[in-house]
Amino acid sequence: MSGFNLYTRGDRIFGIANASLMLLFVLSTLYPFIYIVSASVSSGFAVSSGQVVLWPVDPTLAAYKHVLSDRMFWISYGNTLYYAIVGTLASLIIMVPGAFALSRPRLRGRRLITFLIAFTLWFHAGQIPFFLNIRDLGLLDTRIGIVLAFACNAFNVILLKSYFESIPASFEEAARMDGATDFQLLWKIFIPLAKPALATVTLLCLVTRWNGYFWAMVLLRSEEKIPLQVYLKKLIVDLKSDDGFASRLMTAEYSFETITAAIMVASLIPVVIVYPYIQKYFTKGMTLGGVKE
Amino acid sequence: MSSVHVRDLKKSYGHAPVLHGISLDIEDGEFVILVGPSGCGKSTLLRMIAGLEGVTAGEIRIGSRVVNNVPPKERDIAMVFQNYALYPHMTVAENMAFSLVLKRASKAEITQKVQQAAAILGLETMLDRHPKELSGGQRQRVAMGRAIVRDPKVFLFDEPLSNLDAKLRVQMRSEIKALHQRLKTTTIYVTHDQIEAMTMADRIVVMRGGVMEQMGTPLDLYDQPANLFVASFIGSPAMNQIPGSIGAKGFVADTGHVLPLPTSAVAQIGRSAVYGIRPEHMTLEPSGMPVRVKTVEPTGSETLLLTELSGPQTSIDITAVFRGRVAAAPGDTIHLQPDMAMVHLFDKETGHRIMA
Numbered sequence: 183m184s185g186f187n188l189y190t191r192g193d194r195i196f197g198i199a200n201a202s203l204m205l206l207f208v209l210s211t212l213y214p215f216i217y218i219v220s221a222s223v224s225s226g227f228a229v230s231s232g233q234v235v236l237w238p239v240d241p242t243l244a245a246y247k248h249v250l251s252d253r254m255f256w257i258s259y260g261n262t263l264y265y266a267i268v269g270t271l272a273s274l275i276i277m278v279p280g281a282f283a284l285s286r287p288r289l290r291g292r293r294l295i296t297f298l299i300a301f302t303l304w305f306h307a308g309q310i311p312f313f314l315n316i317r318d319l320g321l322l323d324t325r326i327g328i329v330l331a332f333a334c335n336a337f338n339v340i341l342l343k344s345y346f347e348s349i350p351a352s353f354e355e356a357a358r359m360d361g362a363t364d365f366q367l368l369w370k371i372f373i374p375l376a377k378p379a380l381a382t383v384t385l386l387c388l389v390t391r392w393n394g395y396f397w398a399m400v401l402l403r404s405e406e407k408i409p410l411q412v413y414l415k416k417l418i419v420d421l422k423s424d425d426g427f428a429s430r431l432m433t434a435e436y437s438f439e440t441i442t443a444a445i446m447v448a449s450l451i452p453v454v455i456v457y458p459y460i461q462k463y464f465t466k467g468m469t470l471g472g473v474k475e
Numbered sequence: 476m477s478s479v480h481v482r483d484l485k486k487s488y489g490h491a492p493v494l495h496g497i498s499l500d501i502e503d504g505e506f507v508i509l510v511g512p513s514g515c516g517k518s519t520l521l522r523m524i525a526g527l528e529g530v531t532a533g534e535i536r537i538g539s540r541v542v543n544n545v546p547p548k549e550r551d552i553a554m555v556f557q558n559y560a561l562y563p564h565m566t567v568a569e570n571m572a573f574s575l576v577l578k579r580a581s582k583a584e585i586t587q588k589v590q591q592a593a594a595i596l597g598l599e600t601m602l603d604r605h606p607k608e609l610s611g612g613q614r615q616r617v618a619m620g621r622a623i624v625r626d627p628k629v630f631l632f633d634e635p636l637s638n639l640d641a642k643l644r645v646q647m648r649s650e651i652k653a654l655h656q657r658l659k660t661t662t663i664y665v666t667h668d669q670i671e672a673m674t675m676a677d678r679i680v681v682m683r684g685g686v687m688e689q690m691g692t693p694l695d696l697y698d699q700p701a702n703l704f705v706a707s708f709i710g711s712p713a714m715n716q717i718p719g720s721i722g723a724k725g726f727v728a729d730t731g732h733v734l735p736l737p738t739s740a741v742a743q744i745g746r747s748a749v750y751g752i753r754p755e756h757m758t759l760e761p762s763g764m765p766v767r768v769k770t771v772e773p774t775g776s777e778t779l780l781l782t783e784l785s786g787p788q789t790s791i792d793i794t795a796v797f798r799g800r801v802a803a804a805p806g807d808t809i810h811l812q813p814d815m816a817m818v819h820l821f822d823k824e825t826g827h828r829i830m831a
């Protein structure tokens with residue numbers, strides 16, 4: 183069968199250019215990741231002297247041994263886990279009922295409330311009033327302060343609200359005929375039906391919490407409460423200002439670069455493990471609420 | 476079981492009226508079908524009885540209790556939705572048991588009622604399946620099962636067969652009818668399909684534009700339509716309507732043809748009217764009106780002819796149905812004789828029935 187050539191020359195050139203561009207994007211995304219992993223298992227001298235480009239040089243686990251024996255690493259790791267898990271749970275507990283209520287047409291003033299929530303996506307008070315708020319609430323330098331301060335996110339509320347609205351009204355009507363209260367309707371019908379949206383929001387919350395840095399640095403003073411990202415920053419600053427440590431760099435098996443890389447890899451491990459299982463929700467989340475299934 | 480009484484029921488959305496004052500009485504155990512074209516308000520009326528829509532004015536009583544402000548769950552009714560509204564994350568058994576679980580019924584009671592409903596509907600082997608694993612007909616049965624387990628006073632059906640294919644629709648029609656005969660629960664059923672209405676209902680309510688046009692038994696509506704709308708809506712193919720006037724020798728169609736009239740019509744001589752005759756109430760007679768055959772549709776058991784009655788000024792389409800085969804081809808001229816006893820006359824202006 184000879185068939186027809188469906189693609190013109192222009193189509194083919196476009197296809198090749200497209201693929202090349204995509205490849206470039208993939209490489210530029212993957213390269214830093216590969217470099218960090220390689221640096222973390224290379225000798226300090228090899229990294230400092232710029233020998234590590236792609237693959238490990240003088241492979242060693244010395245940086246990991248140093249990091250894993252550091253008490254503060256484990257404390258900050260635990261803090262990050264706490265902020266990620268408890269923070270995400272708090273976010274869901276606050277946002278899910280809120281979004282559900284906003285999705286119900288019978289809620290009076292729901293348009294105004296939705297508008298006010300959406301308003302904060304573009305305009306907010308700014309960092310100083312936010313800091314003062316947290317201070318005046320007595321939440322400065324507390325774990326619960328970090329959990330509550332970012333518990334409600336306008337984007338996630340609107341995403342959940344849109345998804346709840348896309349669930350056919352007949353489910354609610356059927357459940358009401360069956361005798362469901364508002365809470366039972368949410369818990370037994372809407373939450374199970376909104377699993378894709380909930381997974382997306384959970385993931386967004388988890389990732390944001392896991393990578394949380396700026397506000398944790400601003401709001402927390404005690405070393406015992408800082409998350410991993412803040413600890414990492416602190417470590418880099420400490421190591422760089424430690425002259426004795428710097429003088430040992432040329433001879434030690436690790437440098438502050440390899441230690442930094444090892445902490446980064448260690449902090450990435452949970453995300454790398456979980457991501458393959460939930461990555462479909464990332465892409466799904468982008469289109470949630472847009473189409474009625 | 477319970478009766479349902481609706482008094483002067485009105486519904487408006489903002490300033491847009493949807494129901495203009497409906498009154499009807501549905502007796503204990505009766506199967507009543509609300510039928511009419513899209514937008515006539517039949518589903519709104521059903522949803523108001525269910526408690527899913529508020530009442531603008533008027534009264535709804537279930538039994539002796541006024542339920543205008545009673546929430547759906549306290550009305551002791553069950554509803555089957557057009558899209559079934561089965562909870563996709565629950566199994567068939569869980570779907571059917573949901574209302575009982577919310578009522579905190581005992582496990583033994585739930586199991587017994589679900590098993591009982593499953594047995595009635597032939598769902599015993601499907602209790603552990605999820606809705607997506609079921610065919611359309613099976614989903615429909617689960618939706619009915621969910622209603623049955625509640626043992627309600629009234630069943631409400633909102634176009635339950637419209638998502639099924641033609642064959643399954645006929646089968647489910649019989650199953651719903653058989654179910655009603657078995658349970659004897661008062662049933663209110665909404666459809667836009669007049670065949671569904673004719674074959675299932677004890678009584679039919681024909682609606683149009685938020686108004687009740689006529690209520691009666693299927694054969695009452697077929698034999699004695701109150702107006703042109705009901706006459707054209709009930710019966711398939713629809714009743715032929717020939718405009719003209721009542722003359723001394725018969726009905727004078729606008730085409731100039733004179734059609735036979737019963738003697739009782741003499742009192743109406745001179746009146747502008749519409750002559751109604753159903754397609755199946757005509758015979759082939761040489762003395763009949765001459766029509767030109769446009770298409771022939773043989774179904775095996777009967778033959779449907781689409782013809783044209785032509786006059787100097789105008790022409791009118793006439794449909795005729797005959798049992799068995801008819802030797803006619805497009806372009807032929809045949810003669811159709813209306814059965815005088817089956818003629819309907821309607822006022823040309825108001826569309827109301829003139830004579831029995």
